[in-house]
Amino acid sequence: MSLDKVKSLHFDVFGTVVDWRSSVISELQKFGKDKGIEADWSQFTDDWRSLYQPSMDAVRKGDREWRPLDTLHRESLITLISRHNISGLNEEEIDHLNKAWHRLNPWPDTVEGLTRLRTKYILATLSNGNVSLLVNMAKNAGLPWDAVLGAEPNQAYKPLPRCYLGNASYLDLEPHECMLVAAHNDDLAAARTLGYRTAFICRPTEYGPNQVNDKNAESDWDIVTTSMTDVADALGC
Amino acid sequence: MSLDKVKSLHFDVFGTVVDWRSSVISELQKFGKDKGIEADWSQFTDDWRSLYQPSMDAVRKGDREWRPLDTLHRESLITLISRHNISGLNEEEIDHLNKAWHRLNPWPDTVEGLTRLRTKYILATLSNGNVSLLVNMAKNAGLPWDAVLGAEPNQAYKPLPRCYLGNASYLDLEPHECMLVAAHNDDLAAARTLGYRTAFICRPTEYGPNQVNDKNAESDWDIVTTSMTDVADALGC
Known part of the structure; x- marks a missing residue:
């Protein structure tokens, strides 16, 4: 199926666009050094990220506004500081x-890839x-x-459908005119179910040297690559 | 009072950033010529704009979702075509x-002004x-x-307070850290009441050669200018 109808690209950000793990470790290490605080900052970072999905669950379920x-993030941080x-x-x-x-x-x-x-x-x-x-x-x-869209302007965390459908609506586009670019198979699966086209960027070190998930495309996504510039190549940009 | 605390500039767009009247007249004239339709396209444009504020009223009042x-705009257009x-x-x-x-x-x-x-x-x-x-x-x-914010992500048309306060909230800023840049005294007055800082750009031909309103600053706005580049000068950019 042709990708000619795609008018907008929608990006997962943490892991797909930015290298959150090395960035946060670096920030925490610098902070620790400046303040004379010793800790396993890599473990701290991994622990912080491990609380990411659970922290959104109560909001997703509507148990919390x-x-x-x-x-x-701040609530998780306070938990981990302790x-x-x-x-x-x-x-x-x-x-x-x-x-x-x-x-x-x-x-x-x-x-470079986004600019193209x-x-x-x-x-x-x-x-x-x-x-x-x-x-x-x-x-x-x-x-x-x-456009800076996503969970907050839609008041819904992924993978709730309202987040993906709301992004299309804000741009006055149908889902099949939108493509999600993401490093996570589950995100792409949620988007595809709603009609989005899909591009997978493999980021095998997002979670560090021992990453288990998302080291391969787990479906026949429209585009499968290892970089943003490869996505640009695939779309003729 | 110093403007040192201002971190973000929020822009009225129609009239302040873009010259809607000459742009729409030009589009309509071209369309009319291409289709062989005769009309007073300047009057059509002014009529379209005159329905702008009334068209939002029912939504503002909550009488319409x-x-x-x-x-x-499209509803007004259909009215005017007839x-x-x-x-x-x-x-x-x-x-x-x-x-x-x-x-x-x-x-x-x-x-040039925005870029600076x-x-x-x-x-x-x-x-x-x-x-x-x-x-x-x-x-x-x-x-x-x-960031593309304003009425839609806040589900509130100006001058409802939620539109201005919601913009500040999306950026995690207090109103006094925000400045509205606008060519309309009433917009600036609404923003100032909520704590925004204010910059007036006089656009004396926004409504054409016979413009009546907003030809002068009607209050002691923090900045009073006649161009976006002058706003940049005033803010040291």
Whole structure:
């Protein structure tokens, strides 16, 4: 089936566009060094990410009213500060650490790939990150979005259908005119069910050297690649 | 009072950033010529704009559920096609005309001014235009927004407070960290009441040669200028 009808590309961000793990580890290590705090910051980062999906569940189920990801990240951070026996941090320091997620670095191929793709398509975020997180990240990293959308403007965390369908609606497009670009098979599966076209970028070190999931395409996604520039090649940009 | 705390600039778009009147007249004239339809297209454009505020009223009051501006514009367009005794247009042609609002041209100072302002501030739309309208306009006109916000993501048309407060909230900022840039005194007054800082750009020909309103600053706005580049000068960009 042709991809000629695709008018907009929607991007998962954490892992697909930015290398959250090395970025957060680096931020935490620097903070620890500056403050004289010893901890296993790689483990701390992996623990923080492991609380990411569970933290959204109560909101997804409607047991809790809408909260932006910054709030959920901060709650997890406070849990982990205690669990890792770190003490003496003030509110400002905790806020600074929490905003490490606003300062994530792109993968080396990201900015070139997005810049090429933007010449032909509308580029939108389709992330669980909140708008301020994504806007600050884009300013820091030079990510050329046309629209910062996703969970917050749709008041629904992925993989709830409203998040994907709402993004299409904001752009006044049908789902088949949208393509999700993601490093995660489950995200692509949710999008495809709703009519989105799909592009998988394999990011085999997103979760570090011992990554288990998403090391291969688990379905016949429309595009299967290993970089954003390869997505641009595949779409003739 | 210092403007040092301002972190983001929020822009009224129709009239402030783009010259809607000459753009729409030009689109309509071209369409009329191509289709052999005679009409007073300047009057048609002014009539279309005169239905703009009334068309939002039922939504503002809650008598009608949320509708994006494209829908309201199209309803007004159909009313005016009949009133101007134009016949024979098909749905596709009506859609094309309605999307003239997606193809508005910037004022000559706009792109340079925004580009300079973006080096120091987060730039967001605070328009009653819907997201697809604003995104398509930005792609066409080269407007360098960091975030396309405003009425639709806040489900509230200006001057309802939720539109201004929601924009600040999306960026995780307090109202006093936001400045509205607008060519309309009433918009600035609504924003100031909520804590926004204010910049007035006088656009004395927005409504054509016989414009009555907004030819002068009607209050002591923080910045009073006649161009976007002057706003950049005033903010040291």
